[in-house]
Amino acid sequence: MKKAFPILAILTAALLGYAFYEAMFIAPTDQMQGDVYRIIYYHVPSGWTMFVFFFTNFGASIVYLIRRNPKADAVAVAAAEVGLVFCTVVLVTGPLWARPVWGIWWTWDWRLTSTLVLWLIYASYLILRRFSTGGQTPVLAAALAVFGALDMPLVYFSIWFFRTQHPQPVVGGGGSIDPSMLRVWMISWAAFLCFGWLVFWLRYRLEIFKREVEETHSLEAMLEEPRFR
Amino acid sequence: MAHPSLLYDELSAMENLRYFGRLYGIEGNHRCADAIRKVHLDPSLARPVGQYSQGMRQRMSLARALLHDPGILLLDEPFSNVDACSASEMVNLLGTIRDAGKTLFLVTHQAALLDGIADEFVLMGAGKIVSRTRERQIIEGAPR
Amino acid sequence: MSSFWAITAATLAKDLRLEWRSKDAINSMLFFALLVVVIFSFSFDPTAEESRHIAGGLIWVAFLFAAVVALNQTWAREMRNAVLDAYRVSPAPANPLFLAKAFGNFIFVSIIQALMTPLFTVFYNLRPLGPAWQLIPVAILGSWALVVNGTFFAAMSLHTRSREIMLPILLFPFSIPALVAMVQATNTILTGQDSAKFWIVLLLTYDVVFTVACLLLFETVLDAE
Numbered sequence: 001m002k003k004a005f006p007i008l009a010i011l012t013a014a015l016l017g018y019a020f021y022e023a024m025f026i027a028p029t030d031q032m033q034g035d036v037y038r039i040i041y042y043h044v045p046s047g048w049t050m051f052v053f054f055f056t057n058f059g060a061s062i063v064y065l066i067r068r069n070p071k072a073d074a075v076a077v078a079a080a081e082v083g084l085v086f087c088t089v090v091l092v093t094g095p096l097w098a099r100p101v102w103g104i105w106w107t108w109d110w111r112l113t114s115t116l117v118l119w120l121i122y123a124s125y126l127i128l129r130r131f132s133t134g135g136q137t138p139v140l141a142a143a144l145a146v147f148g149a150l151d152m153p154l155v156y157f158s159i160w161f162f163r164t165q166h167p168q169p170v171v172g173g174g175g176s177i178d179p180s181m182l183r184v185w186m187i188s189w190a191a192f193l194c195f196g197w198l199v200f201w202l203r204y205r206l207e208i209f210k211r212e213v214e215e216t217h218s219l220e221a222m223l224e225e226p227r228f229r
Numbered sequence: 230m231a232h233p234s235l236l237y238d239e240l241s242a243m244e245n246l247r248y249f250g251r252l253y254g255i256e257g258n259h260r261c262a263d264a265i266r267k268v269h270l271d272p273s274l275a276r277p278v279g280q281y282s283q284g285m286r287q288r289m290s291l292a293r294a295l296l297h298d299p300g301i302l303l304l305d306e307p308f309s310n311v312d313a314c315s316a317s318e319m320v321n322l323l324g325t326i327r328d329a330g331k332t333l334f335l336v337t338h339q340a341a342l343l344d345g346i347a348d349e350f351v352l353m354g355a356g357k358i359v360s361r362t363r364e365r366q367i368i369e370g371a372p373r
Numbered sequence: 374m375s376s377f378w379a380i381t382a383a384t385l386a387k388d389l390r391l392e393w394r395s396k397d398a399i400n401s402m403l404f405f406a407l408l409v410v411v412i413f414s415f416s417f418d419p420t421a422e423e424s425r426h427i428a429g430g431l432i433w434v435a436f437l438f439a440a441v442v443a444l445n446q447t448w449a450r451e452m453r454n455a456v457l458d459a460y461r462v463s464p465a466p467a468n469p470l471f472l473a474k475a476f477g478n479f480i481f482v483s484i485i486q487a488l489m490t491p492l493f494t495v496f497y498n499l500r501p502l503g504p505a506w507q508l509i510p511v512a513i514l515g516s517w518a519l520v521v522n523g524t525f526f527a528a529m530s531l532h533t534r535s536r537e538i539m540l541p542i543l544l545f546p547f548s549i550p551a552l553v554a555m556v557q558a559t560n561t562i563l564t565g566q567d568s569a570k571f572w573i574v575l576l577l578t579y580d581v582v583f584t585v586a587c588l589l590l591f592e593t594v595l596d597a598e
Binding site for chain 2: 376379380383384387390391394395453454455456458459460463464465
Binding site for chain 3: 065117120121123124127128131132133134135136139140143144146147148150151154155157158159161162
């Protein structure tokens with residue numbers, strides 16, 4: 001485990017660097033938007049990566065509810081945190097792109113709005129984990145994750161219909177996609193996934209260690225001989 | 230039966246037991262009234278339980294625990310915050326419950342109250358059983 | 374099966390009796406709802422024509438805040454004297470407790486709604502241009518959407534620090550689809566443009582999905598220790 005990490009870290013850094021190079025220099029310039037559009041190589045793959053981690057959180061939560069395996073809970077929390085970071089990237093790059101292109105910071109566009117709601121749901125998930133006391137945290141958090149998964153289709157559906165009644169510019173491009181753009185997207189996505197899983201792994205290990213330390217502390221407290229008077 | 234009374238302060242004795250009886254599938258009033266009488270309280274008292282004295286409330290908690298006729302009772306500090314007179318009344322009550330065929334486990338800091346009534350005293354220290362005797366023992370320096 | 378509903382009814386009756394005995398809770402809640410309506414009316418002062426387009430949002434947001442205050446109260450009672458533990462050690466299943474609390478909250482919240490809606494109608498001179506009867510299913514389904522999740526999340530918050538702020542933190546994000554539906558339905562009915570049917574169906578779907586989810590997961594959450 002210890003040996004593999006530095007190697008993977010270097011590989012990830014290399015992949016991220018390569019993706020940056022591809023996005024900034026190799027990919028063709030967009031006819032209408034100019035070079036500004038290049039942020040799409042960070043915006044869209046972050047969105048895909050975010051979904052990967054949120055699905056992981058959902059899966060791990062289900063496993064926890066059925067099996068009560070503490071490792072599943074550690075996976076859930078690590079995945080939620082990494083997912084939330086990528087979600088934040090999507091929400092920040094969206095306006096950064098919208099401003100020069102459409103002149104407005106925020107648009108209640110279907111995708112961006114739904115992503116905002118997703119961000120709120122997972123932020124509340126992490127707040128619940130922070131504020132809940134004692135051993136119930138994994139169970140409560142797992143139940144909330146299930147609720148989140150049930151809510152998301154309803155969120156997408158309701159906001160989509162809401163937006164078709166009030167049309168707004170769409171942040172995400174449309175029309176046909178140049179195959180060379182797709183290639184860069186895929187490279188970016190691969191780089192982000194590697195980076196995401198690396199951080200996830202670190203966070204997962206940290207969580208496992210934290211629990212071992214806590215268990216050791218409570219065992220020590222139990223076995224201590226109390227002082228009489 | 231535990232430290233907090235596990236009763237609704239705003240309801241009367243009968244109302245409390247009628248509700249809890251429902252949870253155990255007990256219909257009708259007479260079993261509730263019986264349980265209240267067993268702990269030497271008055272079933273017809275309409276006063277909310279929150280206005281009872283501490284001793285009365287402890288006995289009411291006992292009534293709630295007895296309602297569904299359990300074989301074993303677990304009691305945690307039943308004499309806490311109770312004056313000496315009510316405490317000895319409580320002890321006699323527990324004796325009659327034991328005589329009626331129920332098993333009672335009590336945890337208490339006031340074991341002296343149970344001299345001559347309890348069948349067995351188990352002394353604990355640091356999470357381990359230190360002694361099990363018919364008569365109450367005092368060990369120097371023991372925490373409990 | 375009959376004992377399931379018997380326990381639900383008994384718990385609901387007990388809660389209503391408790392609520393009746395300590396009337397100050399209801400009175401302060403209703404006064405708070407009134408204050409919310411007045412503050413909103415001062416802050417948003419549209420013309421009669423404009424108001425039809427935004428009244429839906431105003432009413433439901435004001436209602437959401439008043440409802441949260443009410444929802445926090447109902448579980449608080451079970452924590453005094455550890456009475457909830459008395460329920461948990463009994464052989465009674467967990468779901469009757471949830472349903473009784475949810476129904477109690479629904480009644481409570483409907484009373485608040487019955488107070489706030491006429492006030493809003495008066496302050497904003499509202500006159501629906503669409504089919505007004507549709508406002509009734511919107512009100513019922515919308516209230517249930519908030520109450521069912523609100524009751525569940527309030528039970529979750531019992532195990533947390535800062536209990537009272539935890540409820541809105543959990544409830545608001547998850548209620549967004551229902552809120553969008555409620556507001557849009559109300560606005561379309563008031564302005565008479567388009568049909569509110571899609572939104573009513575969405576509300577119904579939301580209600581069914583989350584009622585089932587709450588019933589399936591409540592026992593797990595109640596016993597989390």
